[in-house]
Structures are given as C-alpha cells and as structure tokens.
Amino acid sequence: xxxxxxxxxxxxxxxxxxxxxxIGVLTSGGDAPGMNAAIxxxxxxxxxxxxxxxxxxxxxxxxxxxxxxxLSARDVSDTIQRGGTILQTARCKxxxxxxxxxxxxxxCKKYGIDGxxxxxxxxxxxxxxxxxxxxxxxxxxPGTIDLDIACTDYTIxxxxxxxxxxxxxxxxxxxxxxxxxxxxxxxxxxxxGYLALWCGIANGxxxxxxxxxxxxxxxxxxxxxxxxxxxxxxxxxxxxxxGVGDSINMAKRIEEATxxxxxxxxxxxxxxxxxxxxxxxxxxxxxxxxxxxLLCAGKTNRVVGYKNGEYVDFDIEEALAMKKTISxxxxxxxxxxxx
Ligand code: ADP
Ligand code: F6P
Numbered sequence: 291x292x293x294x295x296x297x298x299x300x301x302x303x304x305x306x307x308x309x310x311x312x313i314g315v316l317t318s319g320g321d322a323p324g325m326n327a328a329i330x331x332x333x334x335x336x337x338x339x340x341x342x343x344x345x346x347x348x349x350x351x352x353x354x355x356x357x358x359x360x361l362s363a364r365d366v367s368d369t370i371q372r373g374g375t376i377l378q379t380a381r382c383k384x385x386x387x388x389x390x391x392x393x394x395x396x397x398c399k400k401y402g403i404d405g406x407x408x409x410x411x412x413x414x415x416x417x418x419x420x421x422x423x424x425x426x427x428x429x430x431x432p433g434t435i436d437l438d439i440a441c442t443d444y445t446i447x448x449x450x451x452x453x454x455x456x457x458x459x460x461x462x463x464x465x466x467x468x469x470x471x472x473x474x475x476x477x478x479x480x481x482x483g484y485l486a487l488w489c490g491i492a493n494g495x496x497x498x499x500x501x502x503x504x505x506x507x508x509x510x511x512x513x514x515x516x517x518x519x520x521x522x523x524x525x526x527x528x529x530x531x532x533g534v535g536d537s538i539n540m541a542k543r544i545e546e547a548t549x550x551x552x553x554x555x556x557x558x559x560x561x562x563x564x565x566x567x568x569x570x571x572x573x574x575x576x577x578x579x580x581x582x583x584l585l586c587a588g589k590t591n592r593v594v595g596y597k598n599g600e601y602v603d604f605d606i607e608e609a610l611a612m613k614k615t616i617s618x619x620x621x622x623x624x625x626x627x628x629x
Contacts, residue, residue: 451485
C-alpha cells in the first residue's frame, strides 16, 4: 500500500527497531519558516526514545563535507518561533552524481547515522531516495513555501509565506488606491502558482497570473484594466507568479497601453523569512515526530504528508511520480470575486 496513517497506528509510537540508535537530520533546498519546529521535533522525539541525534549542517553539501554535530534537547531550545533553519541549508550539485551519493551514504555509515530525516522539497527527496537505495534509512518531510509537492496538501512554510505576502500586498494596495494606479505584485513559487492563487483570493486581486494558466492574453488584460476604470474602481491589483515573471516590463507595457500609472513590486525573499505561523509550527512538529516514529518502526524511503485531513506517509518513488494540479474551480471563483 502506498499510504498509511501513522496517527491511527499506535504501534509506531512504541516500537523501536534494534538497528536504529542514531538519527540524523538535515534541511535542504530553499529554507522555509517552520523548518526549525520540524528539527526540534525530530531531536526531542528521538531523544525521548533514547536515541542519539546528529544534525547535518548545510544540507547534502554539509553531509559531503562531514559538517556533522551532536544535538541535545537544549540545542533546539528557543527555536520553534524562529524563521530560517538553524542547521542552514544549501543546494549541492555533487549529490546529483552517483559518486556523490555513494560518498554521502558512506559518511552516514561512518557517523553511525542509522536513519536520516531530510526536510526539503522534491529535489531533496530524490537525494533521500538515492541514499535509501544505498542502505541508509531515510524519511522526507515536505518543506517549501511553494506548496508544489504532489503527495501532500500541506508543506512547511507555505502558510507563513502566504500570510507574509498577503500583509505586504495589503500595504501596496493602500498606496495603489491613493494614486489610482495599477499594481503588479510578483510573488514567489518557482514553477507553481499556489502562492499567487492564495494571495489573489486573500487580497481580492483583480487578476491572478500563474504559470498553470493557459489563457494568459495581455491585450485582454489591458482591456479589462480599462473596463475596470470605467466601472469606477480605484485601482487594479495583479498578482503575478514568479513562474510568469517579467513584472517590470509588463508594468511598462500596461502603462503605455492604458495611460494608467502602473508599478511593479517584486516581493522576493522576504516571503521566505519571519516567524512561522501557528499552523506551520504545529504541522512541522507533528511531521518531525512522525519521521522519527517511521524510522524507529524500520521504515525507509518514505515521505511524510498531510492529505485529506490526515497525516500520512508514502513511498518516495510513488510520491515523486504523483501529479498535482491547481484547482480550476478556485481560480474561477477568484475571477468572479474580482468583479
Ligand atoms: P527542493 O528540495 O526544494 O526541491 P532542489 O531541487 O534545489 O530543492 O534540491 C535540493 C537538493 O537536493 C539539490 O541541491 C541536490 O543536492 C539534491 N537533489 C536534487 N535532485 C536530486 C537528484 N535527482 N538526485 C540526488 N540528489 C538530488
Ligand atoms: O523554492 C522556494 C523558492 O523561494 C522559490 O519560490 C524560488 O523560485 C526559489 O526558492 C528562489 O531560490 P533562491 O533562494 O536560490 O533565489
């Protein structure tokens, strides 16, 4: 079976495989608020089970450089409310090579890491899968502000990032209304439009541009901006996803075609920082503990997720093969509400 619910299965809570004595934890790829809550949960859940915990700094890069430290309960004190990741994170090209993966697995064995928790996105899970194939027990936890991991409805950091962006967009709207301008606000998300869609709905934007949208027509957008002005609206807010991009040039083109002052604001990395929301702290804590429970139950090559209101886990290969699409219905609702 691809999926099972750890929460419904008490045996995971007590059973510890003899082979598991030391748990390692790393963060990889882009950081996300709530990663510290997950690290803290991994450390304390493992210590509570009598295991040793090793923290690996700077993701797979740090693993290959043997940047490995022991972690105690006190090392994660006062971290649940902090943004970023106390272990630091990195992207590492060498880990994509067979040689790098073999070296990483050998280092895990050298440091007695019987189970490794990898907090990151799909790329980081692909690395965890390679390590699992080389005999290192691994469990992934979804950490990315992009929400672009198919096997889960929740990823660590999205809730904080979307709230941060929403507050920033409210501020841009104030000045945009005062000046009766058109404002293009670009949000992150890499190739996915989840941040854009959520901000578009939460901020009552007139238009949402997402990479998943196939009917993007700039002339139609220009016509709508002009019609909007005729309807007596005082501003026109466009939430543009990073995957569509080109906000600064788009603003110039729109201003030229409509005669309406148009400004572009790219929110950028501020969306990745800040103190995690309650949701990100709680979900990350539960996922951190679950990852340890899975490893203790002898599981490997798994990724934790949250699906249909339940915490679940999947085989990494199956999780990476899953597809996720943005809701047409939600996008359609957003359009209607912008009347
Ligand atoms: P994310 O984990 O957020 O998707 P990346 O795609 O940048 O972020 O991946 C993070 C890191 O995971 C990469 O820098 C690399 O070290 C490792 N990684 C990505 N893809 C693979 C792969 N196919 N095989 C092994 N390691 C990978
Ligand atoms: O994956 C998180 C993310 O913030 C994306 O939204 C964005 O495309 C990317 O990382 C930016 O990466 P970097 O921090 O390397 O500029």
